Amino acid sequence: MKRILIIVMVTLLMVSLMACAPVEKPETSNTSNTESGDTKTDSNDKKTVSGLKAFTKDELKVGFIYSSPIGSEGYIYVHNLGRLALEEMGIKTLYLENIPETSECEKAARDLIQQGCNVIYAVSFGHMEYIANVADEYPDVYFNHCTGYITKNNMSTYMGKIYQAQYLAGIAAGMRTATGKIGFVTTFPIPECVRQVNAYTLGARSVNPTATVEVKWTSSWYDPATEKTAATELLNGGCDVIAAYCDTMNPQMAAAERGAWATGGTSPGGEAVVPNAFLTSAIFDYATFYKQDIQEIMDGTWSSTGGFKWRGLDEHVVKLEGISKNCAPGTKEAVDAAEKGIIDGSLDIWKGELKDNTGVVKVKSGETLTDEQLLALDWFVEGVIGKVG
Amino acid sequence: MNDLVLFLQLAVQLGTPLLFATLGGILNDKVGNLNLGIEGMMMVGACAGFGVAYHTSSPLLSIVTAGVASLLLSLLYALVTVTFKGNQTVTGFAITILGTGIANFSGESLSGLTLSPSFIRIMGIQIIPVLINIPILGTVLFSQSYLFHLSLWLAFGLYFYLKKTNYGLIMRMVGENPAAADTSGINTTSYKYIHIALGGLLCGLGGAFLSLVFVPRWQDNIVAGMGWIAVALVIFSTWNPIKAIFGSYLFGLLRALSIKYQNISFRIGNNDISITSQIIDMLPYLLTIVILVLTTLSKKRENQAPAWLGKSYFREDR
Numbered sequence: 081m082k083r084i085l086i087i088v089m090v091t092l093l094m095v096s097l098m099a100c101a102p103v104e105k106p107e108t109s110n111t112s113n114t115e116s117g118d119t120k121t122d123s124n125d126k127k128t129v130s131g132l133k134a135f136t137k138d139e140l141k142v143g144f145i146y147s148s149p150i151g152s153e154g155y156i157y158v159h160n161l162g163r164l165a166l167e168e169m170g171i172k173t174l175y176l177e178n179i180p181e182t183s184e185c186e187k188a189a190r191d192l193i194q195q196g197c198n199v200i201y202a203v204s205f206g207h208m209e210y211i212a213n214v215a216d217e218y219p220d221v222y223f224n225h226c227t228g229y230i231t232k233n234n235m236s237t238y239m240g241k242i243y244q245a246q247y248l249a250g251i252a253a254g255m256r257t258a259t260g261k262i263g264f265v266t267t268f269p270i271p272e273c274v275r276q277v278n279a280y281t282l283g284a285r286s287v288n289p290t291a292t293v294e295v296k297w298t299s300s301w302y303d304p305a306t307e308k309t310a311a312t313e314l315l316n317g318g319c320d321v322i323a324a325y326c327d328t329m330n331p332q333m334a335a336a337e338r339g340a341w342a343t344g345g346t347s348p349g350g351e352a353v354v355p356n357a358f359l360t361s362a363i364f365d366y367a368t369f370y371k372q373d374i375q376e377i378m379d380g381t382w383s384s385t386g387g388f389k390w391r392g393l394d395e396h397v398v399k400l401e402g403i404s405k406n407c408a409p410g411t412k413e414a415v416d417a418a419e420k421g422i423i424d425g426s427l428d429i430w431k432g433e434l435k436d437n438t439g440v441v442k443v444k445s446g447e448t449l450t451d452e453q454l455l456a457l458d459w460f461v462e463g464v465i466g467k468v469g
Numbered sequence: 470m471n472d473l474v475l476f477l478q479l480a481v482q483l484g485t486p487l488l489f490a491t492l493g494g495i496l497n498d499k500v501g502n503l504n505l506g507i508e509g510m511m512m513v514g515a516c517a518g519f520g521v522a523y524h525t526s527s528p529l530l531s532i533v534t535a536g537v538a539s540l541l542l543s544l545l546y547a548l549v550t551v552t553f554k555g556n557q558t559v560t561g562f563a564i565t566i567l568g569t570g571i572a573n574f575s576g577e578s579l580s581g582l583t584l585s586p587s588f589i590r591i592m593g594i595q596i597i598p599v600l601i602n603i604p605i606l607g608t609v610l611f612s613q614s615y616l617f618h619l620s621l622w623l624a625f626g627l628y629f630y631l632k633k634t635n636y637g638l639i640m641r642m643v644g645e646n647p648a649a650a651d652t653s654g655i656n657t658t659s660y661k662y663i664h665i666a667l668g669g670l671l672c673g674l675g676g677a678f679l680s681l682v683f684v685p686r687w688q689d690n691i692v693a694g695m696g697w698i699a700v701a702l703v704i705f706s707t708w709n710p711i712k713a714i715f716g717s718y719l720f721g722l723l724r725a726l727s728i729k730y731q732n733i734s735f736r737i738g739n740n741d742i743s744i745t746s747q748i749i750d751m752l753p754y755l756l757t758i759v760i761l762v763l764t765t766l767s768k769k770r771e772n773q774a775p776a777w778l779g780k781s782y783f784r785e786d787r
Contacts, residue, residue: 082552149573149689152581178689297731299746304688305679305695306728309479313729316475328688353583466731 128380132220132234135198135377137171142374143192144175145185145211147204148302154327155301155364158347159203159226162366166374181206189214193221199377201370202226204301205270211235222377227272229388229455236384238369239272241392242346243279243454244422245362246323247429248400248415249343250283252359253321254291255408256341257284262293263314265324265331267301269468271457276325276362278461282429285463287414294319295466302327308334315340321359329353341406348401360415361401369397388455394423430454435462476725477609481617482683484721486511486692488620489675490699491706491713492627496668497543498708499631500661501644501777505561506546507672508696509568510539514673515680516572519579519687526585528592528681532616535677536670542568543669544662551661554781565696579687592616592682614682616674621714623671628710640664644775647782657782675699701757707764707772720753 128134144163146156156177163173174197179188185207189200193214199222202211208228215223215235223235231237253262262284266273281293294317296310303326311322311331315338322342324331329350332342336357343359344350351358369391376382391397400419403412421427434443436459443449449457458468490507497504518535525531546564549555597611631637640660642650647657679695680687698720705720706713727749764772 085548086553149580151689296728297746298728302690303693304684304686304691305483305693308684309483309725309728312479313476313725316472316479330684330686333684333686 129383130233130385132222132382133198134380134382137169137378140171140199140374140377141195141197142166142171142173142199142201143189143195143197144173145179145188145192145200145202145204145207146175146177147179147181147206148327149177151328153329153345153347153349153353155346156203156327158364159201159366161347162368162370165367166370169371169374171374179207183210185210186214189223190217193218198222199374200224205272222382224373231384231387233384236382236389238373238389238391240364240366240369240398241390242325242362242364242398243275244392244429245398245400246276246325247279247283247422248418249323249360249362250280250285250293251287251414251418252403252407252411253280253323253341253343254284254286254288255411255414256359256406257288257291257321259318259320260288260291261317261319262291262321262323263311263317263319263331264293264295265298265307265310265314265322265326266295267298267326269297269458271455273325274457274460274468275454277464277466278457279429280323281461281463283418286418291463293323293464295460295464297466298326300326304328304330307331311335332357350401351404355404357406358404359407359411360403363399363401365397365399368395372397388451390451392422393419436460437462437464437466474605474608476729477605477722478612480722480725481609481613481718482721483724484717484719485613485617485620486675486678486683486695487699487702487720488624488714488717489616489678490672490696491702491717492620492623492710493668493671493673493675494699494703495627495706495708495710495713496664496671498703498778499644499775500640500664501647501775501780501782502547502550502661502665503557503561503779504543504546504665504668504672504703505558505700506543506564506568507699508692508694509565509572510542510669510672511568511676511679511692511696511699512572512690513542513568513676514539515676515691516576516579516687517673518677519584519680519685520575522584522588522681523579523582526588528588528615531681532674532677535673535681537673539568539673539676540666540670542571543665543672546669547662547665550781551658551665554783557779557781569690569692573689576687576689580689582687584681584685589685592685614678616678616682619674620678624710624714631710641775644777647777648786651782651784672696672699698753701754704774705753705757705760707760708774709771719756723749723752 148156150156150160167173174192176188179185201224203226205227208225208230211223211225212230215232219234225237227239228237264277277295284291298306298310307326307328308330311334320340322331322335323344329345332354335342336354341359342354342357345361346364348363350361428448430449432443432447433445436442490511494504494507514535517538518531521534522531546560549560550557592614594612600611601607639655643657643660651657679691702716706716727746731746
């Protein structure tokens, strides 16, 4: 009896091992053969800006590398919405989720390329150096890395200018807070998160000059229990509006349980999760970006030399998702005015004089922060309670 | 003062899943089976509990299902370690990976779903009328979910069972010296199976607390390493359910502390010292090592690990 059981279990184990072997043949051999190895000028395609082949819609196979599970909300979810938008256009896509920010990312990228992908989007900051390594090995594949800064001829970087939308969300929060204390739950003290906290604070203080924003770091892009706990701590400390930039909506849910208000969730649909607490949300619309980028690839105008593809409110890659009924009266007008100002350039949220939260003047009167300085931002503006690092 | 009370309340909430899992671990360890699969069992319990809660909105049914699901997983562990005499450490790891995988896979369809408000009300914080007026402890102990009270009763019940009942004595004997137990006619296999199953059930309840009360949603990897802290806690509490209570709340407190004070800075002389949250996160494991060293040095019989912990019992070698 025992022997039979052992045999059954071992057979099950062997079968399960065979079930995970990849089966697809690589498709890249087709494209390089028919073009006889020359990717610069083809008989059917025009010369492209980057030198890589301009694929047609049928030839395209786009691979996505996600650092966390897609779930139902959050950063990865909104990238996935972009992927689904591409699928609706008839483009074949593949994805791998839960790829950690380690050398496993290289394996994942190679995996996707061997399955025929000719465009790769890696959406997490920590994937940067690994994607760069793989980009060197496959000069004919388009690599795109979100939120990073390494570029090559076939590797570009992109991101939504979410801080613009966070400024607007901050206005809503500043107008709504009764205690004057706002809490912000986010992940790592990297410029991406620091920028958002700063923009949010500047927005809140533009309508409520004494408001403060307290920051809690969760040290993880995805940690449900810690995100909830951090928000609870902020609420215990007297905050009555919670904002968050992390991968779940747990901070907002913690706020809703206490009867406080919340903004954020980087993906659409936040109001349905916390209807009584929801003010507004600074969301990404990566579907718009991906459609723009794929169009550029198809047109042959894709290039990585133009620098960081940082697209914001004007190109609809970031948005403010709705002003809910919970917002203070007058919020919509204030937000609309600010949004218009940001888009037409008349409102520069980073212009001086700006002090950091220890009182040192960081941006002098009459000056402003350049894109390079923003991408390396490592100090908090006045009104932020917390430390970078 | 209010700040302190709310902080302690949160700390206790963070400690409750640890307490459930530690009690389960203690049950397993006391019969001689080192349980490293706690994380997997918690995950399975969390997923199963949430799934049933979403579809039936019945608190009792979801808790029971959570327990049963992790019980089944622990039976698998028992099969491999007791009947097949497999290596307990390796099997434990395998169960962790298996449990996490099963839970994440089954939970994909549950992602993003919310439970009914009536369910959340029943499982959420319940205020006990008179006792809540006790300063500080009132809010901390008597403004919590039913599962919290269940965990405390279970801890006391387990202590009573282990120390004062006959079955508890026999079970401990099986963990200390199965050969002697076998000679006196005790069926060591069935004792091990039953207690491993019960231990698994408790771990599942710990996971269910996370997905049904604390968060309360299903998310991938919702346990996020708490199972491993529980493994350390079992040792930290020297296999004593009462000490497990204090240990769990201490570890919960440390976790809450690391989030509350992300950066404690002070000056000594002319130097700025800053203790970051990572150092506080390290403390539970550091404390466990200290306790382990102290118990080994003290040689007090009741604080030692069960003698046959981790070893498979081969009847033929008796």
